[in-house]
Amino acid sequence: MSKDVMMELDIAGIEIKNPVMVASGTFGFGKEYGRFYDISRLGAIMVKGLTLKPRLGNPPPRLIETPAGLLNSIGLENPGIQGFLTSELPYLREFALPVIVNIAGDTVNDYAKMADILDEVKGIAGIEVNISCPNVKAGGMAFGAVPELAYDVVNGVRKATGLPLIVKLSPNVTDIKEIALKVQDAGADAISLINTPLGMTINVEEQRPALGNVFGGLSGPAIRPIAVRMVWEVVGVVKLPVIGMGGIVTPHDALEFIMAGATAIAVGAGNFLNPMAPLEIIDGIREYMEKENISDINELIGIARR
Amino acid sequence: MSQKVIARVLSNHEVAPETFKMFLDAPSVVEKAEPGQFVHIRVSSGTSLDPFLRRPLSIFSLDLDEGRLGLLFRVVGKGTSILADMKDGDHLDIIGPLGRGFEIREDSKKIAIIGGGIGVAPLLELAHRATKKGIEVHTLIGARTGSMILCPDEFRTYSTTLAIATDDGSVGKKALVTDILSGLLEREKVDELFACGPVSMLKTVAKLARTSDLPCQVSLEARMACGVGACLGCTIKTQRDGKYLKVCTDGPVFKGEEVDWDE
Numbered sequence: 001m002s003k004d005v006m007m008e009l010d011i012a013g014i015e016i017k018n019p020v021m022v023a024s025g026t027f028g029f030g031k032e033y034g035r036f037y038d039i040s041r042l043g044a045i046m047v048k049g050l051t052l053k054p055r056l057g058n059p060p061p062r063l064i065e066t067p068a069g070l071l072n073s074i075g076l077e078n079p080g081i082q083g084f085l086t087s088e089l090p091y092l093r094e095f096a097l098p099v100i101v102n103i104a105g106d107t108v109n110d111y112a113k114m115a116d117i118l119d120e121v122k123g124i125a126g127i128e129v130n131i132s133c134p135n136v137k138a139g140g141m142a143f144g145a146v147p148e149l150a151y152d153v154v155n156g157v158r159k160a161t162g163l164p165l166i167v168k169l170s171p172n173v174t175d176i177k178e179i180a181l182k183v184q185d186a187g188a189d190a191i192s193l194i195n196t197p198l199g200m201t202i203n204v205e206e207q208r209p210a211l212g213n214v215f216g217g218l219s220g221p222a223i224r225p226i227a228v229r230m231v232w233e234v235v236g237v238v239k240l241p242v243i244g245m246g247g248i249v250t251p252h253d254a255l256e257f258i259m260a261g262a263t264a265i266a267v268g269a270g271n272f273l274n275p276m277a278p279l280e281i282i283d284g285i286r287e288y289m290e291k292e293n294i295s296d297i298n299e300l301i302g303i304a305r306r
Numbered sequence: 307m308s309q310k311v312i313a314r315v316l317s318n319h320e321v322a323p324e325t326f327k328m329f330l331d332a333p334s335v336v337e338k339a340e341p342g343q344f345v346h347i348r349v350s351s352g353t354s355l356d357p358f359l360r361r362p363l364s365i366f367s368l369d370l371d372e373g374r375l376g377l378l379f380r381v382v383g384k385g386t387s388i389l390a391d392m393k394d395g396d397h398l399d400i401i402g403p404l405g406r407g408f409e410i411r412e413d414s415k416k417i418a419i420i421g422g423g424i425g426v427a428p429l430l431e432l433a434h435r436a437t438k439k440g441i442e443v444h445t446l447i448g449a450r451t452g453s454m455i456l457c458p459d460e461f462r463t464y465s466t467t468l469a470i471a472t473d474d475g476s477v478g479k480k481a482l483v484t485d486i487l488s489g490l491l492e493r494e495k496v497d498e499l500f501a502c503g504p505v506s507m508l509k510t511v512a513k514l515a516r517t518s519d520l521p522c523q524v525s526l527e528a529r530m531a532c533g534v535g536a537c538l539g540c541t542i543k544t545q546r547d548g549k550y551l552k553v554c555t556d557g558p559v560f561k562g563e564e565v566d567w568d569e
Contacts, residue, residue, distance in 0.1 A: 273348065
């Protein structure tokens, strides 16, 4: 028998039993995959992005497969923050599972209001501030692409809540380090990246854009090298812990991010291909640590940088 | 609990041009499945992650005694051509049964089943279950041409009457399947309609149902990612204040009047 390995971590003040989370927008509000396995085995859940008011989302078609991935333009369809609190959170409270609530707004005030509402709620471990949704016209990515706007949003949310704040960054920027430093200055406790790079495909048979919303966010293994690079860059300049995501499907993929310096990782589109992927990744990381005689996950974080 | 199972391919044959009938050994799926539900199949193998998404396929037949799951699919792209190449003894990673299937009303005595092209796939098991319940089943199948009329013998086994329509008149009547449905509705007093096929056909069936004041269920298809209701990628527009419904979990079977057919 190999020795026990320690996978517990503290990230932004959130205690997680292992570094494997599930990414916002790919895991609903937990119920859907709760039918496959005990979701309390996960490190944390990042729920579907919420807005102040319910949103219907974008017109179909909303997704299309691309080489080793997919493009989506869901457009933040969600029941609104109150709908989440009333209809979805009670289910999640049944699990010993940190719930990280992803929020997106049209204005700085929207974000602050949602943070204020969540601040009062029991059973929420943290907030993921989404300034990177590529599929909505107002807000979303617009905030994540301009350092000063990113600062304003995070600063506004910071003033409204004492909850741990994770800020999710967009890869659709020239210099992600600059944005990362700004959100650190504004009081973020952690950074998650990457959201989806913007992409597009043409339906050649019909001679028009394949997605109803023309552009969409690209996810899946196709984007993984971009994500690993951006994690590497951001970890190099900020003091905050980083949650890495982008095309993680196997334990090997997760290890890439951790070795690049991510404190935790999130499985996104990988859930679609393999609903059991998060559990297989937890087991795979443990096996790797045992094999390599690494007793504490902290020893692995950023090991490729040394 | 939903489940992901590894199912052995028992057989896979081309039954019409570019159309395959595959049987899988999947007892745990078969015992829970209802007509109209689907399975979500991984088409990449081994460590390959391409094609990245699973493919949703309607359940064609359910053999409870043998634990045998039947699928009927047409080759339309990369995923289905991989499935077409599967041989006896190969294995497939499937999730299912998924989605909301057909529901036959308790008081239905006579139903009409309308299938167009590959859209017949989810209807055979429905005809089978209805016949077992002693319900009169009137089946109408349409296709472009005679060679694309799929599995007529199987449908005949589970139908009181079977009518066939082709665009070119090579088999059955030279008509649209919805034209022969109008005729049937004049002759027979059916209690319910069930349909699957091209959207244009479903739209007409839904319209005929409305004018005849009959309940109607249609099975829709959409590109899917998760297949379980998490990603919100496979939505269709509904009649309810422009709201969207998910084909994977709200459907794939919808009431005809729920769907916004003009979208």
